[in-house]
Amino acid sequence: MPPTVVLDNGAATLKAGLVxxxxxxxxxxxxxxxxxxxxxxxGHEIARCRDYAALHxxxxxxxxxxxxxxxxxxxxxxVFSDEVLAVDTTQATLLVTEPYFNLPNIQDTYxxxxxxxxxxxxxxxxxxxxxxxxxDLFALPGQPPAQCTLVVxxxxxxxxxxxxxxxxxxxxxxxxxxxxxxxxxxxLKELVSFRQWNMMDETHIMNDVKERCCFVSLDYxxxxxxxxxxxxxxxxxQEYILPDLxxxxxxxxxxxxxxxxDGAQILHMGSERFAVxxxxxxxxxxxxxxxxxxxxxxxxxxxxxxxxxxxFWANIGLIGGCAKFAGFRARxxxxxxxxxxxxxxxxxxxxxxxxxxxYRAAHAFAADAPRLARVAVTRAEYAEGGSGAVRRRFDxxxxxxxxxxxxxxxxxxxQPPPTGRAKGRQPAGREDERTPAPGGRGxxxxxxxxxAVGAAGTGSTGGGRKR
Amino acid sequence: MAPKRGREQLARQNVAVVQTLAPDVIAKRTRxxxxxxxxxxxxxxxxxxxxxxxxxxxxxxxxxxxxxQLISEKRNLNIAGNSPAARKKKSTMNVRTxxxxxxxxxxxxxxxxIASLPSSVPTYLTASTIPSAYPPRMICTVCGYWGRYKCRRxxxxxxxxxxxxxxxxxxxxxxxx
Numbered sequence: 001m002p003p004t005v006v007l008d009n010g011a012a013t014l015k016a017g018l019v020x021x022x023x024x025x026x027x028x029x030x031x032x033x034x035x036x037x038x039x040x041x042x043g044h045e046i047a048r049c050r051d052y053a054a055l056h057x058x059x060x061x062x063x064x065x066x067x068x069x070x071x072x073x074x075x076x077x078x079v080f081s082d083e084v085l086a087v088d089t090t091q092a093t094l095l096v097t098e099p100y101f102n103l104p105n106i107q108d109t110y111x112x113x114x115x116x117x118x119x120x121x122x123x124x125x126x127x128x129x130x131x132x133x134x135x136d137l138f139a140l141p142g143q144p145p146a147q148c149t150l151v152v153x154x155x156x157x158x159x160x161x162x163x164x165x166x167x168x169x170x171x172x173x174x175x176x177x178x179x180x181x182x183x184x185x186x187x188l189k190e191l192v193s194f195r196q197w198n199m200m201d202e203t204h205i206m207n208d209v210k211e212r213c214c215f216v217s218l219d220y221x222x223x224x225x226x227x228x229x230x231x232x233x234x235x236x237x238q239e240y241i242l243p244d245l246x247x248x249x250x251x252x253x254x255x256x257x258x259x260x261x262d263g264a265q266i267l268h269m270g271s272e273r274f275a276v277x278x279x280x281x282x283x284x285x286x287x288x289x290x291x292x293x294x295x296x297x298x299x300x301x302x303x304x305x306x307x308x309x310x311x312f313w314a315n316i317g318l319i320g321g322c323a324k325f326a327g328f329r330a331r332x333x334x335x336x337x338x339x340x341x342x343x344x345x346x347x348x349x350x351x352x353x354x355x356x357x358x359y360r361a362a363h364a365f366a367a368d369a370p371r372l373a374r375v376a377v378t379r380a381e382y383a384e385g386g387s388g389a390v391r392r393r394f395d396x397x398x399x400x401x402x403x404x405x406x407x408x409x410x411x412x413x414x415q416p417p418p419t420g421r422a423k424g425r426q427p428a429g430r431e432d433e434r435t436p437a438p439g440g441r442g443x444x445x446x447x448x449x450x451x452a453v454g455a456a457g458t459g460s461t462g463g464g465r466k467r
Numbered sequence: 468m469a470p471k472r473g474r475e476q477l478a479r480q481n482v483a484v485v486q487t488l489a490p491d492v493i494a495k496r497t498r499x500x501x502x503x504x505x506x507x508x509x510x511x512x513x514x515x516x517x518x519x520x521x522x523x524x525x526x527x528x529x530x531x532x533x534x535x536q537l538i539s540e541k542r543n544l545n546i547a548g549n550s551p552a553a554r555k556k557k558s559t560m561n562v563r564t565x566x567x568x569x570x571x572x573x574x575x576x577x578x579x580x581i582a583s584l585p586s587s588v589p590t591y592l593t594a595s596t597i598p599s600a601y602p603p604r605m606i607c608t609v610c611g612y613w614g615r616y617k618c619r620r621x622x623x624x625x626x627x628x629x630x631x632x633x634x635x636x637x638x639x640x641x642x643x644x
Contacts, residue, residue, distance in 0.1 A: 081544035088548035101591035103579040119550035200509040271611035284603035287497035296596040
């Protein structure tokens with residue numbers, strides 16, 4: 001049984017694991033040079049780093065796209081080596097995630113690295129949100145998987161709002177907010193550097209501060225007034241004790257009753273605690289002329305056919321690191337409720353670990369080996385057809401007739417599901433047989449431009465591909 | 468008497484307003500700030516505009532000759548199997564080009580040709596969300612409270628006189644050193 005590697009290739013962290021291990025290994029996706037240690041660490045080796053002040057990061061991702069392949073290969077070498085996964089890549093199948101709206105020339109480089117350098121037996125490349133329907137984010141016990149879902153991927157580079165119809169991404173309605181974890185950390189560094197200590201070089205430490213101290217406020221006005229109250233009675237102000245490398249003590253928040261520690265440098269976190277994550281909801285606070293996340297979600301939904309919009313409002317899922325901020329869900333719910341049309345139910349779904357949600361969904365997808373084998377591209381096919389063949393297999397061209405027909409037929413599909421659901425849960429593995437069921441769908445997937453995930457399995461293209 | 472005083476007051480206000488920054492200068496400053504927020508590593512702001520955030524010396528070092536060294540070749544990792552990565556043998560031409568000649572993002576976007584696709588096709592460039600429907604909130608740049616007043620010279624906001632004096636001494640762009 002050849003091993004299958006599931007690799008969620010994120011801009012901040014890689015989530016990697018073999019099928020069979022439900023929880024992934026999280027590896028920082030960067031090559032880090034430590035000036036104190038005078039050493040360079042790739043990916044997983046960062047755990048060995050002793051001096052994490054003034055680290056120099058070399059990130060393979062820039063503005064959400066993979067541009068630095070040298071650094072990425074260095075990290076991937078570490079992941080596939082026997083220090084992390086210990087997998088023989090020539091025998092294995094790879095499931096790797098790519099950014100939304102990945103560029104075609106970058107996609108070609110993915111194929112080249114996978115097939116020509118690591119020589120994987122087969123591979124499948126997809127976006128994180130397209131895996132989510134196979135996971136358990138939206139799963140309700142005793143009910144079939146939801147057909148219309150909206151995934152909010154609040155990641156490191158950007159925050160994307162991705163509507164999914166029947167497991168397929170509706171690309172014309174995908175919207176991107178240019179605020180992500182990276183921008184929030186940098187903004188926090190600037191605020192703290194101006195007001196207190198110069199932390200512009202300390203990305204690693206400020207990331208930790210952001211994750212521990214920052215939260216999303218439900219009422220910005222009230223919280224801003226509250227932190228002007230004097231220190232003793234202030235509910236908001238926290239003190240973060242910076243790490244002390246000589247004493248090997250990590251950074252932490254000072255508990256309320258603690259006696260003061262001398263010799264420690266302290267960061268006073270006042271309005272920065274909620275002003276930084278506020279940028280997700282009001283990017284114009286720093287001059288970025290974009291609507292906030294609630295308005296982006298409303299806009300994305302308005303780009304979909306009118307009669308199924310209500311179903312999207314009721315199935316909004318949150319994944320990604322920025323969804324972990326305390327108060328994120330409550331604030332989003334409150335703002336969305338006021339933006340949704342009157343009488344629409346707005347339901348947000350979140351999971352306990354948003355960072356690994358895409359990995360776990362991809363793992364569930366990959367665990368079904370025949371299903372993965374149907375959509376994956378083998379090395380032989382790549383050798384024959386090159387990247388063009390890979391592209392034809394993986395995703396339908398965006399804005400093509402296939403997608404237009406998908407949106408037009410969606411109203412027809414909207415009537416059967418309410419009765420279909422009452423009949424009980426349909427097994428998730430049979431979705432390729434489910435698509436011909438609503439009548440008019442069959443001819444569409446047999447068109448020349450097929451290649452959509454899952455739906456092409458029974459099409460005419462599937463007949464000649466038996467290996 | 469009243470109308471004449473009104474004219475004088477109006478004339479004085481006109482003179483005061485002229486000294487602030489033009490909107491396009493403010494827009495350029497905001498743009499530069501947003502670009503800085505996208506950097507991976509902090510670089511001291513230099514006098515040159517357009518300093519990129521890729522470090523030319525980090526990792527892909529220029530040796531004496533023309534060959535650049537890759538950081539991915541310096542690892543002593545043990546990968547199972549016999550792929551080129553594992554055996555450390557020479558990679559194919561495609562892979563070597565991709566690794567050695569790192570293109571920056573602007574070049575990649577240009578080469579992909581997505582700018583020339585018809586506007587009905589959603590791409591990386593068109594996927595941004597709509598502009599904000601509300602005017603921006605003014606936040607004091609010094610302390611974070613509501614910025615009710617704007618610096619006359621450089622149009623950054625502050626909340627009270629203490630923050631104004633801090634701003635004038637440290638961050639005002641037209642300060643007299």
